[in-house]
Amino acid sequence: MNRTTLDLWVGFFVALGIAALIFLATKVGSYSDISGSHTTYSVKAYFKNIGGLKPRAPVKSAGVVVGRVGRIRLNKQDYTAYVRLDIDSDYAFPTDTSAAILTSGLLGEQYVGLVPGADDETLKKDDIIKITQDAVVLENLIGQFMFNKAAETPTPAPAPAH
């Protein structure tokens, strides 16, 4: 086979292999942003506990995906979790919308559920969602349950009065 053709094919082969490695390293292996096809506006929400919520988790309203979780940070002033929600510009939500961290399925991933309110005004860029509901932490739930159970146990009946 011709020398230049050979070199060309081998160069193509090596380039393809390196492209595959880069794909594995960036797209599969670590975080990188692939969104950008939709225009979004971001709103803020503060939670006391976000459980296992991760960046790029879906934001759903009535079960429909309307956006993605953008950024998660700890608020330094009051130690709450700051969550930025990137919502599709097609959807407008009332200002008294509430956000809750929910879990899809028993072992599924966590997402943010939005329940729209009744206000006439809609959320704009950098607005804050005031009504939030934290993620359910299983240990706290069990602890509460046990505490309630213990409180329910009937105290030994007092001796009958004569």
Next chain:
Amino acid sequence: MNVLLKILRTMGAATVNGVWRLGFAARFFLAVLRYSGQSFLRLPLTIRELFFSGVLSLLIILVSGLFVGLVLGLQGYDILQRFGSSDALGIMVALSLLRELGPVIAAILFASRAGSAITAEIGLMKTTEQLEAMDMMAVNPLARVVAPRFWGGVISMPLLAAMFSAMGIFGGWLIGVVVIGVDDGAFWSQMRAAVRFEHDVLNGIIKSFVFGVTVSWIAVFEGYDCHPTAEGVSRAITRTVVYSALAILALDFVLTSFMFRGI
């Protein structure tokens, strides 16, 4: 008594032969490494072998990778949706491909596609006394014939394994997201959250490199060591494929037990 002695003698001969061959293979490996300087000084030799073992294996590797990914997508979804966690499909597909299936299946395919061809070529060269002729002309056949083929295999194996994994993940995405309808963002975000480059991707590359050295070594050795007859060459090719597959699977277990112990 005589029968017993004969059995013992046969066993002893087989053991001595086996050890002798293993020692010869090890010395052959060292000799190949020693004379491989020329295969990098005269790069066209190695590039030619890269073409024959790497570029010509592209089709089988890419198509097999795609189908393995498609099957992983279907089977993974079938099991994961029972636990309501079909969003984790991306993790399952990516981790099983990067850690195990990519390096192992790509190496077995490489052994049957390129390893057998290397053995046949070198074996036939030996049968037609081309290697001796080279020696007579003061051209070292190890440096001129064996080392470029060895390095061609070693270089192309990790690249092929990476392409196999990438193609498989694409296949899993095709079935999971496009056909079945798993959420696209959850597929990629969960995958990215779970796959660590230095743990999963890098260990897969190390595995495929080790497999590349093993397969190329077995292929060139069996070709160089074959009986110079038609039957001898065909047996050597069979041995290349069988030994390569066994060595890959056994080495994979050893490497996995070092790399992924869950601690």
